[in-house]
Amino acid sequence: MEYISTRGNVGKIGFIDAFLMGLGDDGGLLVPSEIPAISAAKLKEWQNLSYQELVLEIFSYYTNDEIPQEDLKKLVNDSYSTFRDPEVTPVRKLNDSLYLLELFHGPTFAFKDIALQFMGQLYTYVSRKQNKTIHILGATSGDTGASAIEGVRGKEGIKIAILHPNGKVSKVQELQMTTVQDSNVLNLSVEGNFDDCQRIIKDLFADLDFKANNHLCAINSINFVRILAQTVYYFYAYFQVVKQTGSEQPLNFSVPTGNFGDIFAGYLAKRMGxxxxxxxxxxxxxxxxxxxxxxxxYKPGGFRSTYSPSMDIQVASNFERYLYYVLDENPAQIRELMDGFKRDGEIVIPADALARVQVEFAAHGVQGQECLDTISKYKTETGYLLDPHSACGVAASDVRSGAQEVTISLATAHPAKFNEAIALCGIEQQFPEQIEALFSKPQRQTQVDGSAEEIVRELVQFYNA
Structure with a gap:
């Protein structure tokens, strides 16, 4: 498998090089040169695999054996040994047509752990094998930062700097990042919103001299390995529901998303078969x-802070990947559209492409009270407590699924991470001990204004220390 850029100006490269490049050197996003097709017979074979075994099977189509099988197996097993559920991503039945895919059993209680525990192990592996210094740089709307830090904290040969919008993440999300005392971690609390942080990150990766001189690697979902790791749980969830229902009919997936990465992983799974x-x-x-x-x-509007802050995003990092596929893998057209977006702040696709989008996707924007009402409803009716992001997924499923359709909705975080919203529903929850302990720990973060110049100064000082 070789990797190319959505904008056409990156030569075909291998798996490890794509992992290390992160954002394409031409400003595009890396994608596989072809999407492997998995046969129905192969899907049948996979139905009884453990989560770890399924990771190895799916990755085998993408890694070109660049990592010896025994090494890859150890990376996978070490990545998921930290999860609190032996199934890694268990599926719970809420009613006859709705299943919940729990993605929050990792060390930071969020779905980002599933990819970032693996990526942390892989960065450590590459650093050691290539005797290479790796400086990870990322932006977070709350969960990516904590998960990425947890994946590489204290690791030799790696430093990680995370930008988060000051005051626009939940208190638990902030504590998970800023109570980490390891010297290879830098938290920058940035005045602005997540889109401001993400724009600065993309600009720094697009500065190829700065990227090379500072050994930058990406942890955000601009990195294709992040997408690939998330694709696995779509397969796993489908197999679990098939075993519970006895039916192999196509299912819906309802996905709370702001950056389009998690739902693009589902799109990739669908394209694979x-x-x-x-x-x-x-x-x-x-x-x-x-x-x-x-x-x-596609046109950003005014930013709004909501009860689901991890989705408070206007410019979606992974949207370009989907554009590339829905517009027939035409890099020249993607370059033109993205240049136009940078200039005019808007993308409009033709009617035939929109028709294809609507065959594959449905969508629902969940308003604040609707989110809270969904949390209250499901707690009353089923006893299950949803976090506000997972509640958005369930609410969208309730609106967009047909009466006889089975849907798997993604539960992306533990409700303890977002008690601000849970408390508004009049619900008192018990925090897991790992989260409760955060409130007594000292914090360590650096507050900066939203200027790229100040952020660059902090990064250079940190990486060169």
């Missing part, structure tokens, strides 16, 4: 992606 009916995109009041799916117009 997983029987998926609709991918239901759940968002909040920052509903640029809902408008795109309904109207074919």
């Amino acid at each position: 997983l029987p998926v009916n609709k991918l239901i995109l759940a968002t909040n009041e920052n509903n640029i992606l809902e408008r795109f799916i309904q109207e074919g117009v």
